[in-house]
Amino acid sequence: MKRDFLKTLANNSLRTTRPRIVIFEVFERAAKPLSTTEIIRQCPEVDKVSVYRTIALFLKLHIIESTAHGWKQHYELATPFRPHHHHLFCTRCKNIVEIHSDALEHVIHIIASERTFQPTGHTFEISGLCKSCQKLHAE
Numbered sequence: 001m002k003r004d005f006l007k008t009l010a011n012n013s014l015r016t017t018r019p020r021i022v023i024f025e026v027f028e029r030a031a032k033p034l035s036t037t038e039i040i041r042q043c044p045e046v047d048k049v050s051v052y053r054t055i056a057l058f059l060k061l062h063i064i065e066s067t068a069h070g071w072k073q074h075y076e077l078a079t080p081f082r083p084h085h086h087h088l089f090c091t092r093c094k095n096i097v098e099i100h101s102d103a104l105e106h107v108i109h110i111i112a113s114e115r116t117f118q119p120t121g122h123t124f125e126i127s128g129l130c131k132s133c134q135k136l137h138a139e
Contacts, residue, residue: 002028004081008061019043019050024063032096033067033074033087067123069096086123090130092137097130 005024009016026034026042034042040051055075058064065078069089074096076082086104088097104124112119129137 005063008063012061014057019046020054020057022046023051023054023058027058027064027075027077027081030076032098033069033076035072035074039075065123067125069094069125087125088130089125089127090133091127092129092133095130099126 002024006016009020014020022043023039023046026039029042036051036055039055040046040048043051046054055064059066059075062078063081064075066073066075067087068074069087083100084105085098085100088099090096108119108122108124
């Protein structure tokens with residue numbers, strides 16, 4: 001994965017800087033999409049301006065992708081740096097869970113095909129309450 005990252009930078013005539021590596025490693029370790037605040041917290045040795053610039057660069061290069069969870073943007077590695085997936089988002093505790101579903105991918109393909117539409121990408125998120133929050137809500 002890191003080799004693909006370094007190759008992407010080189011193919012775009014960009015230097016491999018320490019902040020870029022540190023921020024990429026934060027994304028590699030992440031188990032869920034991260035807010036800008038979470039990224040900044042996880043790499044205190046990188047100044048905030050560099051974090052914002054690196055996020056913008058990574059988006060432009062399709063190293064990461066942005067998804068909205070509630071009213072906030074979150075970022076995570078894009079395909080091919082991470083397998084394609086979707087999310088379950090708990091509106092109460094703000095927990096985000098990755099889902100991998102061949103059935104969902106099949107339905108998306110059928111819907112696009114029925115409309116003679118050629119998708120170039122898609123995101124899918126289900127908002128609701130996780131099991132823990134459902135218990136709290138029922139009490």
